[in-house]
Amino acid sequence: MRILYLLLIVHTAIGQSILPSAYPDRIILNLGADASRSVGVNWRTDIHQKDGWVQFAKASTGTQFLSQLDSLKSTTTLLNFEEGQALYHSAIIRGLEPGNSYVYRVGNGSYKSEWFQFALPAKELTFIYFGDAQNDVKNHWSRVIRKSITHNPDFILHGGDLINRHNRDPEWAEWFAAGSFIHASIPSAMTPGNHEFGKGVNNLSAHWKAQFSLPENGPDTLTETSYSIHFEDMVLGVLDATMMYDSKELEKASMQWLDGVFSRSKQKWKVVLIHFPLYSTKANRDNTDLRNALLPVLEKHNVDLILQGHDHSYGRGIMNKNNHDMAFVVSNSGPKMYAAGEDKTWMQKKGDFIQNYQVIKIKNDLLEYQAFTADGALFDQFVLQKKGEKSTWLKN
Numbered sequence: 386m387r388i389l390y391l392l393l394i395v396h397t398a399i400g401q402s403i404l405p406s407a408y409p410d411r412i413i414l415n416l417g418a419d420a421s422r423s424v425g426v427n428w429r430t431d432i433h434q435k436d437g438w439v440q441f442a443k444a445s446t447g448t449q450f451l452s453q454l455d456s457l458k459s460t461t462t463l464l465n466f467e468e469g470q471a472l473y474h475s476a477i478i479r480g481l482e483p484g485n486s487y488v489y490r491v492g493n494g495s496y497k498s499e500w501f502q503f504a505l506p507a508k509e510l511t512f513i514y515f516g517d518a519q520n521d522v523k524n525h526w527s528r529v530i531r532k533s534i535t536h537n538p539d540f541i542l543h544g545g546d547l548i549n550r551h552n553r554d555p556e557w558a559e560w561f562a563a564g565s566f567i568h569a570s571i572p573s574a575m576t577p578g579n580h581e582f583g584k585g586v587n588n589l590s591a592h593w594k595a596q597f598s599l600p601e602n603g604p605d606t607l608t609e610t611s612y613s614i615h616f617e618d619m620v621l622g623v624l625d626a627t628m629m630y631d632s633k634e635l636e637k638a639s640m641q642w643l644d645g646v647f648s649r650s651k652q653k654w655k656v657v658l659i660h661f662p663l664y665s666t667k668a669n670r671d672n673t674d675l676r677n678a679l680l681p682v683l684e685k686h687n688v689d690l691i692l693q694g695h696d697h698s699y700g701r702g703i704m705n706k707n708n709h710d711m712a713f714v715v716s717n718s719g720p721k722m723y724a725a726g727e728d729k730t731w732m733q734k735k736g737d738f739i740q741n742y743q744v745i746k747i748k749n750d751l752l753e754y755q756a757f758t759a760d761g762a763l764f765d766q767f768v769l770q771k772k773g774e775k776s777t778w779l780k781n
Contacts, residue, residue: 411557413568413597414501414569414573415572417600418615424478428473432472434493436459437461437476437492439456440456441488443482444488459474460476462475466592483506484506487502487504489501509748511745511746511747512542513538515716516695516717517544517547519547519578521720522556529719542575544660545577545580547581551583551589552591577660578695581593587628603623606635611625615650623659636674654690657683657688666696666699666732666735668724687706687774689752689769691712698725698737699717700729704731710775722737722740736764740758741757
């Protein structure tokens with residue numbers, strides 16, 4: 386009887402956290418390349434649900450939206466993993482209107498999700514940034530992401546190392562469980578960290594492109610790992626640091642591509658998202674080659690904010706380059722934590738052995754930044770003011 390009971394527990398745990406069913410799970414919204422007018426949606430089912438559909442409409446005060454539904458068929462990908470198989474479905478919803486709210490659900494036939502609601506960002510933005518979640522995600526990252534949404538963000542950015550072992554489906558299950566309905570309700574974008582890659586060159590997790598719908602406007606060989614996202618008043622450049630680290634050719638191609646993105650952009654604010662930091666917080670760690678490659682592009686285009694991870698401690702420094710103040714942030718949101726190096730003089734604020742998240746607000750000529758610890762306490766803050774094409778640090 387005891388053996389039967391233990392087998393039942395194992396079967397139930399696998400069924401809930403790993404193996405899919407006919408009903409959609411792991412539902413997530415991703416920012417589109419034109420983030421104020423498009424959004425990607427992904428979900429997972431068992432292998433018997435060959436077709437998938439998204440139904441969506443502009444949100445209404447009640448159920449009136451049901452008479453105005455549009456439908457969009459998904460593309461479907463079969464993913465084999467150690468514990469089994471799953472079908473991943475994805476669709477891009479386009480032609481949306483900035484600042485408006487929409488409802489949607491996914492599925493097929495009688496196997497549908499509940500209705501979710503999301504809003505498209507407009508000119509003024511509030512967004513959350515997370516450094517590495519990585520370890521023990523369901524237990525300890527869950528409270529951080531759930532606390533963060535009390536700030537009512539328009540979208541969420543993840544700086545890589547979402548999980549620890551790239552192809553372990555149970556770890557991806559933890560990441561989706563921790564975020565729960567948040568993933569399905571607030572659009573997000575992410576860059577892969579080194580832990581989204583296995584051993585060897587170009588060994589990105591098979592889950593990455595199956596479970597996310599990220600813009601495909603980056604360098605040819607870095608589809609959905611390097612890309613740009615455009616808002617009305619901000620442009621975001623996302624870089625695949627791991628692939629750049631492995632290949633000088635890809636590093637050069639990435640810099641040329643990013644230079645082109647910023648050269649063509651008309652937006653007031655410029656932000657970069659990358660996993661490996663240009664300036665490290667960890668003692669005896671210094672990414673000199675990355676800094677030498679990327680910093681000239683950042684300086685040329687007066688980039689305002691660089692969001693980074695990898696070092697598992699907190700550091701923030703603001704550096705003046707050509708009479709332009711540029712903010713560098715390294716942070717971690719998960720329970721894996723290191724000490725911040727005493728020799729790192731670039732940091733004006735540092736912290737170690739804290740889980741934290743960042744809230745960034747952009748409103749006209751001001752970028753307001755705040756960092757909070759996992760319990761919601763304010764830990765750091767600064768303001769950048771845009772003057773012409775350059776920013777000035779307003780000390781708090």
